[in-house]
Amino acid sequence: MGVCLALAAAGQAIAPVFVPVERFTLAWTHSIEKVRWEEDYAVRPGGTSSAAPVLQALTARVRGSGAGMEPPPDAVLRNGWYEYTPRTLSPEGLRLTRSGFTADYDWCTSAGCGPMAQLLPSDGGITLLTPCAGPAKR
Numbered sequence: 001m002g003v004c005l006a007l008a009a010a011g012q013a014i015a016p017v018f019v020p021v022e023r024f025t026l027a028w029t030h031s032i033e034k035v036r037w038e039e040d041y042a043v044r045p046g047g048t049s050s051a052a053p054v055l056q057a058l059t060a061r062v063r064g065s066g067a068g069m070e071p072p073p074d075a076v077l078r079n080g081w082y083e084y085t086p087r088t089l090s091p092e093g094l095r096l097t098r099s100g101f102t103a104d105y106d107w108c109t110s111a112g113c114g115p116m117a118q119l120l121p122s123d124g125g126i127t128l129l130t131p132c133a134g135p136a137k138r
Helices: none
Strands: 002-007 017-020 023-029 036-044 054-062 076-078 081-084 094-097 106-109 112-115 126-132
Antiparallel strands (some): 076 081, 094 126
């Protein structure tokens, strides 16, 4: 159980990458406001033994605010971070825009953090992150 990462525009040219993980954090710095965002997720088993795993949004943090990126009204300021629970608790997956003009997402687990490019190089487009049971069969 973990997540599968795939380049949206690559089709079958680049195989999806399976990352075995139960919890992870996606982090990035807003390209204009230069404010750090972090979102924590878990991958949980589906409702039945044969069901696909599900992605669960746990918490999110933003290190300030700016034009068009204010934290939600229920956010609590703690140690310089606005912390809140995301409104969509079980997204089917995430569409991550990865531009060559901005820094890549940071991928963080209990083992540490590094750029997402260490898992799957960017093509400057959309990377699809979905919960999955294992590597895709080709």
